[in-house]
Amino acid sequence: xxxxxxxxxxxxxxxxxxxxxxxxxxxxxxxxxxxxxxxxxxxxxxxxxxxxxxxxxxxxxxxxxxxxxxxxxxxxxxxxxxxxxx
Numbered sequence: 001x002x003x004x005x006x007x008x009x010x011x012x013x014x015x016x017x018x019x020x021x022x023x024x025x026x027x028x029x030x031x032x033x034x035x036x037x038x039x040x041x042x043x044x045x046x047x048x049x050x051x052x053x054x055x056x057x058x059x060x061x062x063x064x065x066x067x068x069x070x071x072x073x074x075x076x077x078x079x080x081x082x083x084x085x086x
Contacts, residue, residue: 006084009077010039016070023066032059039081053078 013036017024024032035055060074 005080006039009073009080010036013070013073013077016067016073020067020070028059028062031055035059039077053082 017029017032056074056078060071060078063071063074
């Protein structure tokens, strides 16, 4: 995965978040924000980042019913990070 591909996926997640407005609860927004900041800081060779995948998947499941677009973007991000070995 290239840095540009990761940036594009992150931009899509941010776009989907922006479209939600105030419909996301504070705890979910805070956790997702923390995860996104962590992922944005990743280098292609960063170690120990696989721990984010279960948390991202948990958020995707939580958002599936009310925010399917965000859930889809999160799953794409999880897949891309996994393929990159991150």
